[in-house]
Amino acid sequence: MSFNALIHMHGDSWAILVILFLLSVIFKKQKITLWLQRLFYIVMIVSGVAMLAKFGWPGLFIMKGILALILIGLMEMIVVRTKKQKPAAVFWILFIIILIIILLIGYQVIG
Incomplete structure (x- = not known):
């Protein structure tokens, strides 16, 4: 597999993964989004x-x-805490911070 294909597969899987994650949180009772999220x-x-x-x-x-x-x-x-209706604010904050750092490294803003 070419390096360019890997880059696109990786970047696209990240984008789809974040969308599926948000859908899993919004539609708590849907299992298909969570299964697809895990596939990605x-x-x-x-x-x-x-x-x-x-x-x-x-x-x-x-x-x-x-x-x-x-x-x-x-x-x-x-996803689990949201489904169980438990607070997840700390996890959301960490999620956003780490996602931003990952994107900055991935797009070579950091490094």
């Missing part, structure tokens, strides 16, 4: 690891990968 976790992780391998495992992008895994955990916690 896999696509995003596989494409990210493939890009890391092609880049030669640079430290900043390894950090981005770790933050991405934390972000996935936050998404899961937000």
Whole structure:
């Protein structure tokens, strides 16, 4: 697979993932959005690891990968807490901060 294809697959999977996450939060009783969200976790992780391998495992992008895994955990916690009608404000704040950092690293604003 070409590097350009990996970049597009990874970026597009992130965009779709965030949209599916928001839909999962809004439509709490829908299971299909959550299942699709989890499918895109896999696509995003596989494409990210493939890009890391092609880049030669640079430290900043390894950090981005770790933050991405934390972000996935936050998404899961937000969805579950929202479904159970428990407060999730702290998780939302962390989600927004980490998402912004990931985007800044991904678009090479940071680094």
